Amino acid sequence: MCAARDRKPGFDSEFTGTALKIKLRGEIDHHSAVAVRSAIDDMIRTKRPSELIIDMSAVDFMDSSGLGLIMGRYNTMRELGGSVKVFDPTPATEKIMRLAGMERIIKIVHSAAREQSTSLRVAAPAAVSSVATSTNKTNNKSIKEVNGK
Numbered sequence: 001m002c003a004a005r006d007r008k009p010g011f012d013s014e015f016t017g018t019a020l021k022i023k024l025r026g027e028i029d030h031h032s033a034v035a036v037r038s039a040i041d042d043m044i045r046t047k048r049p050s051e052l053i054i055d056m057s058a059v060d061f062m063d064s065s066g067l068g069l070i071m072g073r074y075n076t077m078r079e080l081g082g083s084v085k086v087f088d089p090t091p092a093t094e095k096i097m098r099l100a101g102m103e104r105i106i107k108i109v110h111s112a113a114r115e116q117s118t119s120l121r122v123a124a125p126a127a128v129s130s131v132a133t134s135t136n137k138t139n140n141k142s143i144k145e146v147n148g149k
Contacts, residue, residue: 050082
């Protein structure tokens with residue numbers, strides 16, 4: 001079993017006066033979501049933040065219970081006139097969120113380091129593609145010249 005999966009599910013929290021930052025960690029499934037949900041709701045109702053920031057950079061796995069966790073906090077914050085942002089979801093977690101359409105109502109934010117890493121991965125295939133295209137054009141030209149004799 002890998003070390004990342006050995007992390008105990010749960011969260012850390014920080015309140016800055018107007019924002020409540022929750023850093024989820026480990027696996028967010030039906031077993032862990034109940035306790036996390038209850039604790040976060042207590043903090044929201046006690047502290048009354050105007051913004052809830054959910055940092056998901058340390059989440060190893062999330063199923064539909066995790067989606068429910070986020071959506072429930074979104075509804076609670078909305079009732080109180082606040083907003084929710086999700087920071088740095090892992091690629092797998094973000095895929096689940098986007099498949100569920102969550103990006104339409106909850107802002108997903110990536111740190112600068114993740115943005116740079118993502119843009120480098122996207123840029124590499126484009127560069128490879130342009131090299132392959134120019135090579136193919138050259139090869140096609142050579143073939144036409146041979147056939148056009």
